[in-house]
Amino acid sequence: MDRSYLDWPFLGAEHKALALAVDDWARAALPSIGDHDDVDASCRALVPALGEAGWLRYCVPQAYGGVHEVLDVRSLSIIRETLAYHSALADFAFAMQGLGSGAISSFGSEALKQDYLPAVCAGEKIAAxxxxxxxxxxxxxxxxxxxxxxxxxxxxxxxxxxxxxxxxxxxxxxxxxxxxxxxxxxxxxxxxxxxxxxxxxxxxxxxxxxxxxxxxxxxxxxxxxxxxxxxEGFRIALATLDIFRTTVGAAALGFARRAFDEAGRHALNRRMFGGTLADLPLAQERLAEMALDIDAAALLVYRSAWTKDVKRQRVTREAAMAKLFATDQAQVVIDKAVQMFGGMGIAKGVKVEELYREVRALRIYEGASEVQKLIIAGQQLNVLREEL
Missing domain, CATH: 2.40.110.10 (Butyryl-CoA Dehydrogenase, subunit A, domain 2)
Structure with a gap:
């Protein structure tokens, strides 16, 4: 996976170290857990595994076993992107521990925090x-x-x-x-x-x-x-989504990066017309478009995460942009990868076929793409009204 983005100014040395550590863990641990026909059993196995590895510590505040005093959206995004690259179900299990307990982390009473957050952090309770x-x-x-x-x-x-x-x-x-x-x-x-x-x-x-x-x-x-x-429930729901919506874009990035890598390797190895698929200008054009979409999405995702973490501001507009663009373009990137695989791309068990199914829901949950456009337009119109 391309890691050049880890040197961007949005991220610190600790985020780069985190990305490398999660990647190493995912390569070693996830194949033995895997995605099985029984997804309930898989998730019940993944949550304690994520807790034992320490990754769920990023889902709760420091006072309840977490790493940071308040949730660090860049860390959540790094973890989601890396897990999604390897396993959609692992990303799902991690994300739901954060989203499912996020309202308690931000707005819960001390008693609620003590009752639920340490168990979320340890992977002992599954959140929704x-x-x-x-x-x-x-x-x-x-x-x-x-x-x-x-x-x-x-x-x-x-x-x-x-x-x-x-x-x-x-x-x-x-x-x-x-x-x-x-x-x-x-x-x-x-x-x-x-x-x-x-x-x-x-x-x-x-x-x-x-x-x-x-x-x-x-x-x-x-x-x-x-x-x-x-x-206060509606405000609590929106504030919780304000944190985790950016990370949906990060998961989409993980899917897109995996699709790009799968397509690139396939293009280099697929023999055709006296050379390889990678020798064909059309294949190179598609790979270039995929790389461009991935980098543009990453810029929006980590801008949103940085603004939330460093500026301590509401990121309604930035998170909506990140989720909208990253999820929509991940769908485009994965579709191009499937096309480059040809018939193999729609065969069960081929990674790009799995990614094609996995990415679709991201354009719907935590606010459909159309809703994100309304949010962005509303935010921009509010700025214009203030200037009048």
Whole structure:
């Protein structure tokens, strides 16, 4: 994998060392865990392996076993990019530990942090982030799942769907309605064993991952499981995505870099027309376009991560740009790699075929590409309005 980007000014020596260490670990450890037909079992094996290796320490703050005082988006991005290069399921397992517990890390009470974050860090508890509903995906403010306060706590009713780690998670950071509008959403932690909670459906997708539709029937959630204040849930969800959306672009980078390497090696070895595929100008043009898209995406991803880490600013615009461009262009890069492989590129078991399936979801989850365009336009229009 091209590592020249590790010398860019967005990253420090510690990030370069981290990238090399994760790469060494992935090459040695992941083949023995691998992606199996039973993805639930694979994820249950990957999470403690990531914890034992110390990589999940980057998913929680230092006070609860983590490496940094606050989450370092550059480190999260480096790890996701490197894991995605080797194994989409390993990247998934790592990412969900961060996203699934991120609301607790940033907004949880001290008791919640102590109860959940050390176990997330060690890989002893599997985390999940439950926002989407059957009628509230891109329009997250349209949530209908409800939390009604009683003398014993909240009573939760409704459904969540497309929930990653659904069915295997030990707890879910969940967002439900306690009032009207965007200020009427509250965040809570729901444990997998809570009375009234059930898995309504396991969802199968083109690139197998643990996904489920969740159902809540008069599920009691104690008041001390609330994250932040009542009515702050929508803000908490957006702030959490503000951190982790950049890392989706980083995962896309990992997929794209692997596709480029696979295509390049294939081009150098594929004999045709008295030479190799790599000798053909058209193949060279495609490889050049792929390299350009990868570097441009990397610049946007690590600009966003650097801005969040160093400037300590909201990166709504930068994260949206990073996710939009990196995921869209990774799809293009991988498609070109498949085309260069010809018929082999769509054969099961060939890496570029796997990447073709794996990358598609990244343009949808944590805000579809179309939503990112609305976010970018909205941010730019706000700047223009301030100048008027």
């Amino acid at each position: 982030f439950a926002l989407s509903e059957p009628e509230a995906g891109s329009d997250a403010a349209a949530l209908s799942a409800s939390l009604a306060a009683t003398s014993d706590g909240y009573v939760l009713n409704g459904e969540k769907t497309w929930i990653s780690n659904g069915g295997i998670a030990d707890f879910y950071c969940l967002f439900a309605r306690t009032g009207v509008g965007s200020r009427g959403v509250t965040a809570v932690v729901v444990d997998a064993g809570a009375h009234g909670f059930s898995i309504a459906e396991r969802i199968e997708v083109i690139a197998p991952h643990p996904l489920a539709r969740l159902r809540f029937d008069d599920c009691v959630v104690p008041f001390d499981k609330r994250i932040g204040e009542e009515g």
